[in-house]
Amino acid sequence: xxxxxxxxxxxxxxxxxxxxxxxxxxxxxxxxxxxxxxxxxxxxxxxxxxxxxxxxxxxxxxxxxxxxxxxxxxxxxxxxxxxxxxxxxxxxxxxxxxxxxxxxxxxxxxxxxxxxxxxxxxxxxxxxxxxxxxxxxxxxxxxxxxxxxxxxxxxxxxxxxxxxxxxxxxxxxxxxxxxxxxxxxxxxxxxxxxxxxxxxxxxxxxxxxxxxxxxxxxxxxxxxxxxxxxxxxxxxxxxxxxxxxxxxxxxxxxxxxxxxxxxxxxxxxxxxxxxxxxxxxxxxxxxxxxxxxxxxxxxxxxxxxxxxxxxxxxxxxxxxxxxxxxxxxxxxxxxxxxxxxxxxxxxxxxxxxxxxxxxxxxxxxxxxxxxxxxxxxxxxxxxxxxxxxx
Amino acid sequence: xxxxxxxxxxxxxxxxxxxxxxxxxxxxxxxxxxxxxxxxxxxxxxxxxxxxxxxxxxxxxxxxxxxxxxxxxxxxxxxxxxxxxxxxxxxxxxxxxxxxxxxxxxxxxxxxxxxxxxxxxxxxxxxxxxxxxxxxxxxxxxxxxxxxxxxxxxxxxxxxxxxxxxxxxxxxxxxxxxxxxxxxxxxxxxxxxxxxxxxxxxxxxxxxxxxxxxxxxxxxxxxxxxxxxxxxxxxxxxxxxxxxxxxxxxxxxxxxxxxxxxxxxxxxxxxxxxxxxxxxxxxxxxxxxxxxxx
Numbered sequence: 001x002x003x004x005x006x007x008x009x010x011x012x013x014x015x016x017x018x019x020x021x022x023x024x025x026x027x028x029x030x031x032x033x034x035x036x037x038x039x040x041x042x043x044x045x046x047x048x049x050x051x052x053x054x055x056x057x058x059x060x061x062x063x064x065x066x067x068x069x070x071x072x073x074x075x076x077x078x079x080x081x082x083x084x085x086x087x088x089x090x091x092x093x094x095x096x097x098x099x100x101x102x103x104x105x106x107x108x109x110x111x112x113x114x115x116x117x118x119x120x121x122x123x124x125x126x127x128x129x130x131x132x133x134x135x136x137x138x139x140x141x142x143x144x145x146x147x148x149x150x151x152x153x154x155x156x157x158x159x160x161x162x163x164x165x166x167x168x169x170x171x172x173x174x175x176x177x178x179x180x181x182x183x184x185x186x187x188x189x190x191x192x193x194x195x196x197x198x199x200x201x202x203x204x205x206x207x208x209x210x211x212x213x214x215x216x217x218x219x220x221x222x223x224x225x226x227x228x229x230x231x232x233x234x235x236x237x238x239x240x241x242x243x244x245x246x247x248x249x250x251x252x253x254x255x256x257x258x259x260x261x262x263x264x265x266x267x268x269x270x271x272x273x274x275x276x277x278x279x280x281x282x283x284x285x286x287x288x289x290x291x292x293x294x295x296x297x298x299x300x301x302x303x304x305x306x307x308x309x310x311x312x313x314x315x316x317x318x319x320x321x322x323x324x325x326x327x328x329x330x331x332x333x334x335x336x337x338x339x340x341x342x343x344x345x346x347x348x349x350x351x352x353x354x355x356x357x358x359x360x361x362x363x364x365x366x367x368x369x370x371x372x373x374x375x376x377x378x379x380x381x382x383x384x385x386x387x388x389x390x
Numbered sequence: 391x392x393x394x395x396x397x398x399x400x401x402x403x404x405x406x407x408x409x410x411x412x413x414x415x416x417x418x419x420x421x422x423x424x425x426x427x428x429x430x431x432x433x434x435x436x437x438x439x440x441x442x443x444x445x446x447x448x449x450x451x452x453x454x455x456x457x458x459x460x461x462x463x464x465x466x467x468x469x470x471x472x473x474x475x476x477x478x479x480x481x482x483x484x485x486x487x488x489x490x491x492x493x494x495x496x497x498x499x500x501x502x503x504x505x506x507x508x509x510x511x512x513x514x515x516x517x518x519x520x521x522x523x524x525x526x527x528x529x530x531x532x533x534x535x536x537x538x539x540x541x542x543x544x545x546x547x548x549x550x551x552x553x554x555x556x557x558x559x560x561x562x563x564x565x566x567x568x569x570x571x572x573x574x575x576x577x578x579x580x581x582x583x584x585x586x587x588x589x590x591x592x593x594x595x596x597x598x599x600x601x602x603x604x605x606x607x608x609x610x611x612x613x614x615x616x617x618x619x620x621x622x623x624x625x626x627x628x629x630x631x632x633x634x635x636x637x638x639x640x641x642x643x644x645x646x647x648x649x650x651x652x653x654x655x656x657x658x659x660x661x662x663x664x665x666x667x668x669x670x671x672x673x674x675x676x677x678x679x680x681x682x683x684x
Contacts, residue, residue: 185654214654216613218603221403222648228528229396242511242605249604254399255521255528272513272605 033076034069034326034336036061036319037096039106039116041084049311050108053130054079056315057105059302064323071330075323082107086115093119102336103127103326103345105318108311110134121150126325126345128154130318131311135159138368152346154368156318156359157286157310160189163263164196164238166284166374168204170390171234171261174282178207180232180258182223182247184239185212193238193263220247221254228256238263245272252277264310266377267384275382287313287359288375288386295358310359317357325349360389395526400649401642406533406602408641409540413595414618415625415633416547417588423628424564424584426485430492431472433615434499435589439465439596440606441507444514454517462593469589470582477585478578496612503608511607514600536598543594544634550587551630560584564628620664626677635675639663 038057041050061075069075078099080092089112093104103126107113113132120127132155135142139149158166171179179201183194194210201208209230211223224247227235235251235258237244248260262269262283269278287310289296295313300306307313322345329344330336355362360372373389414436421429439461446457476495480488521530551557559580562570571577599614600606617640625636640660647659667674 211651212653213648214656217653217656218605218610218613219403219407219644221406222400222645223653225396225399225403226649226651228399242607245511245513246603246605249516250602253516253521253530253532253602255523255530272511274513274515274604 032073034073034330035076035078035096035099035101036322036326037093037099037101037104037106038077038079039082039089039092039096039104039112040079040108040315041112042079042081044083044085046084046109048308049131050081050084052307052309052311053106053108053315053318055303056299056307056312056317057130057319059299060316060319061323062302063298070323070327073330075326082112084109084112086111089113089115090119092116097123097125100337101125102341103322105130105315105322107132110137113137117150117153120152124152124339124342124346126152126154126322126342126349128156128318128322128349130156130314133157133159135367149367151350151368152342154321154349154364154370156314156321156357156362156370158372158374159369160192160263161196162369163284163374164193164198164236165200166390167193167236167261167263167282168197168200168206170282170284170376171201171236172204172206173390174234174259176206176233178209178230178232179234179236180209180211180227180230181236181238182211182213182220182227183237184215184217184243186215187239189263189265190239194236197236197238197261217243218246220250224251224254224256227251227258228254232258234259234261236261238265240265241269241272244269248273248277248281267309270379270382270384275379278379278382281379282376282387283379284374284376284390286310286375288377288384291375291386291389292358313358317359317362320357321349321352321355321362324352324355392526396649398527400645402527402529402533404642404645405638406536406641407644408638409536410595410598410602410614410637411618411621411640412634412637413540413543413591413598414614415621415637416544416630417591417595418615418619418622419625419627419629419633420547420560420584420588420591422622424560425477425481425488425581427477427488428492428619429585429588430489430615430619431495431499432588432592433611433613433618434496434503435465435468435472435592435611436596436599436614437503437606437608437611438468438499439593440514440600440610441503441512443597443600444512444606447515447517448512458597461597462590465593465596466586466590469585469592473582473585478581496615500608500612507606507608509608511605514604514606516601516604518601532601536602539594539598540634540637543591544630547587547591548630556580556583617660620660624664624667624674626674629674629676632674632676639675 038054040054041047042054065074078096078101082089082092089107093116107116108131110132113129138153139147141147181194181198183190198208198210237247237260260281264285266283296306325345325348328348329341334341334344353363363371365371376387376390377384378387417432442461442464443457446452446460476491518532521528559575563580621636621640622633625632644656647656
């Protein structure tokens with residue numbers, strides 16, 4: 001009996017070794033395809049994001065291949081599902097590395113992206129995530145201003161403070177001289193966006209009053225009275241929707257006519273306050289549905305349904321960024337998969353300047369976060385209407 | 391906006407939220423006064439009332455006044471039902487069992503509401519719009535109505551307790567349950583009536599809450615109930631004017647603490663004041679001194 005078990009185990013081992021061997025044979029990278037990996041959670045709890053990003057990215061690559069690919073070579077997609085789990089994401093990366101990919105698009109969620117980024121950083125593998133917003137994805141220690149950055153990791157979405165800065169600039173464009181922020185002091189997202197808004201306002205010479213509240217508060221009349229007394233023309237309210245609804249309703253009850261501004265969490269706000277109270281409020285988003293008909297029609301033609309949110313467009317742009325960087329490495333005549341090739345892709349990505357994507361025009365800052373336009377939307381008659389890319 | 395008008399606005403803010411606390415505190419106080427039970431489910435009865443307003447106005451498009459009446463009736467019936475099902479069988483049990491049952495009922499209502507209505511908040515269309523501008527101060531009709539309704543409720547309640555036969559029975563039961571029964575007062579009827587009145591007040595409170603905040607959510611009753619409980623204790627639990635005073639004190643405190651920029655410390659200050667008052671005057675502001683016979 002023991003012998004049989006031994007034999008079976010040995011056989012299994014031999015087979016698995018053989019499988020490994022097959023995998024690394026595919027490493028021959030000098031052929032006429034360029035292998036690009038996609039790691040996304042296309043199954044599991046939050047798979048709606050993973051599927052959206054993956055389909056968006058594959059749409060771009062398909063279009064590129066139809067136009068002749070890069071340097072006469074077709075892009076070959078190697079895609080693995082990480083199920084939203086960090087261990088699976090690392091396995092997916094290791095597997096596609098042995099498949100011979102030269103760049104990675106993914107992952108989709110913040111925790112899986114961080115797990116993959118730890119590995120790609122060791123290998124200096126070019127990586128771009130469409131959707132992970134945590135600062136630590138591109139910076140090793142966000143609390144330390146002199147921290148090393150992950151030079152090889154980029155993202156297509158903007159990070160939270162960036163929205164606050166954008167909205168402050170937009171308030172200036174709207175002609176504001178006095179603004180106010182009202183946020184949940186116990187919420188990192190709200191505080192991150194709100195503080196960045198206030199700092200940018202100060203920089204732009206706009207007076208800004210900051211009012212906070214504790215998580216779970218329902219009564220904001222006292223803060224709103226202070227804001228009213230400050231004479232603010234616009235009130236930035238980057239909170240969760242239930243709070244936004246309460247704040248806007250109570251502000252109008254107090255006779256406050258100032259306009260409201262919000263961040264990307266505002267999508268769907270019309271369910272939480274009346275259309276009249278919200279009328280004319282502005283908020284920003286990574287992508288406004290309806291702002292790029294060409295992309296949305298192509299997506300619908302490919303997958304049989306229109307994009308539902310910003311993630312399809314961000315996936316498309318992540319693939320665009322990566323392929324654009326690969327193009328310049330190809331032009332230098334380097335061998336796909338080599339260390340010089342990867343470094344060339346990273347350098348080209350970093351040097352991205354004014355690349356037109358679906359969600360905006362891309363460049364990167366010194367922490368590999370995109371400097372791009374945000375979509376500004378306005379509430380008109382209870383509907384979210386795309387105004388402009390700003 | 392001058393400093394004076396800003397202060398007046400903040401006082402109005404405080405009186406408005408204070409009125410809601412006061413109404414809820416009245417319900418706590420009445421029930422405690424008669425069977426010495428802290429009815430922790432009281433806040434959640436308000437939550438049910440708020441959902442009744444929501445569904446009446448949105449799903450059935452009933453006029454606001456009908457929705458208000460329905461909410462008060464639903465709360466009254468629910469309060470009486472809870473008393474019959476959960477508290478009456480435990481009347482002779484130790485008081486701790488009653489207290490724990492009350493907490494259980496509270497959780498049942500909160501989680502049941504999440505199951506039935508969903509965990510997200512529901513937006514209720516506002517039905518009192520507008521306001522008047524007096525100098526620099528903008529007075530919304532909602533705050534005026536809220537303050538007036540709660541003061542009126544207190545007056546009616548005082549009349550009910552002091553001048554009517556049922557009120558007399560309530561006072562008798564609260565003084566000595568056994569003796570009241572010997573005098574021919576129906577204990578069950580009186581206690582049920584007290585719960586019904588307290589819950590009707592919760593119904594009115596839920597309507598005022600909806601007017602002011604326009605949102606119903608399954609957990610809205612828990613913090614509201616806790617604050618109202620503090621108000622009742624602060625004013626002297628069992629005392630009707632005490633509950634009113636306690637409610638207003640807490641509402642004003644919250645508004646003023648927030649006005650000076652300490653919004654995140656709001657709850658801390660409220661509970662700190664409670665501790666101080668209890669240290670100085672353990673029966674609350676208007677509480678009666680009860681000497682326990684040994």
